[in-house]
Amino acid sequence: MGRSPCCEKAHTNKGAWTKEEDLKLISYIKAHGEGCWRSLPKAAGLLRCGKSCRLRWINYLRPDLKRGNFTEEEDELIIKLHGLLGNKWSLIAGRLPGRTDNEIKNYWNTHIKRKLLSRGIDPQTHGPINGGATAAFAAPHPSETAAPKASATDSCDETNSSGGSQDDDRDGYLDLNLALSISLPHRSPKRSQPSEPLTSAATSSSPQAICLCCHLGFQSSEACSCHTTQNPHVLRVIRRLEEAQH
DNA sequence: AATGTATGCAACCGCGACGAA
DNA sequence: ATTCGTCGCGGTTGCATACAT
The missing domain is CATH 1.10.10.60 (Homeodomain-like)
Structure with missing residues (x-):
């Protein structure tokens, strides 16, 4: 039961991108946005697979990159x-x-x-x-753990009660804003519908909407800024952590 | 100047997660 | 509940350049 290839490899370019390809990709995304990566190459007139286009855009062509x-x-x-x-x-x-x-x-x-x-x-x-x-x-x-996502949350819930060296461990992080309100760089519309109910759930109604720093026991510290985030992706991450716990 | 080696970066590959059918 | 298509991530590779001999 093999996995189907992500694209028709026989007719795609590989390796370094040319200036022309870059320009095609940039102009297409400027005009149409980041839509479906699979169909983008064809629509943009590129002989590349969608993954390659996505990678090129995210890692190199995005206008907000610092370099x-x-x-x-x-x-x-x-x-x-x-x-x-x-x-x-x-x-x-x-x-x-x-x-x-x-x-x-x-x-x-x-x-x-x-x-x-x-x-x-x-x-x-x-x-x-x-x-x-x-x-x-x-x-x-x-x-280093078998269940990484669970371990992050477990460390919070369990060490809060068990004490141990958690306080010492935290010292290195106190100056970090750990409200992993991760501004995941450009999600495709498909996966981040603005109309998704997640936003409201994350900000107000859902008792599940707790940022990671809260999970880690930082909610009383300055590191916690979950109450300020409006990013629906926060909840996505948190939800996964929640699920990993159960 | 020529060759070998080290380094840095862009790109590819494979897999897991997720949503839709 | 299952299958399928797509996306995104992390690990790895390979090329270009810098540096050393």
């Missing part, structure tokens, strides 16, 4: 977020306006890993390279 070097503040933010979220590059990117998950992932692998190693910090555990001492950013590492 350029990462600042020291961005470095530190990425390190902290990675300590909390693990290799969830899209979530990390959501906290860094103008940066893409791919860019951050590359930057992590080429720069920050080395930076941490030079500090004597293990880039995966965020703890000291030698010795099993408590990690510098000791939030449960999603990539």
Whole structure:
């Protein structure tokens, strides 16, 4: 039972994008918006698969991209977020306006890993390279657990009652806005209908609408800004966390 | 100047999640 | 409840460039 290919590979270009292809993609999206990626290439006159178009747009052509070097503040933010979220590059990117998950992932692998190693910090555990001492950013590492999404929430609910070193662990995050009101970069209309009831549920009526920082026990801190978010995607993330718990 | 090696980045691949039928 | 199509994510690859010898 094989999976059908995402596109007709025999008639698609691969590899680096040409200026002409870029222009076609940009002008099409400017005119029609980010619609269905699968049909976009044909409509735009591109011999590319939809995935390739999406990637090119998100990682390179989007007008709101920053480009350029990462600042020291961005470095530190990425390190902290990675300590909390693990290799969830899209979530990390959501906290860094103008940066893409791919860019951050590359930057992590080429720069920050080395930076941490030079500090004597293990880039995966965020703890000291030698010795099993408590990690510098000791939030449960999603990539190290069997159920990453559940672990993030479990760490909140369970450690709140069990105490432990949670308070110590939080110290590294207190200056972070962890209301993962992740401004997921451009969702397709199909998946983020403005008319979806999620918005209102997230902001007012639903008791389920609790931001991740609340889940992590930060609701009494300045880090929590769930009450300010209007982003329906917040609830999407939260809902998944909720589901993972049950 | 030529060659080898390291580095950085763009792009691809495979898989899981999700919604619609 | 199941299947199918699509999207998005994370890991990996491969090319271009920089740097060293």
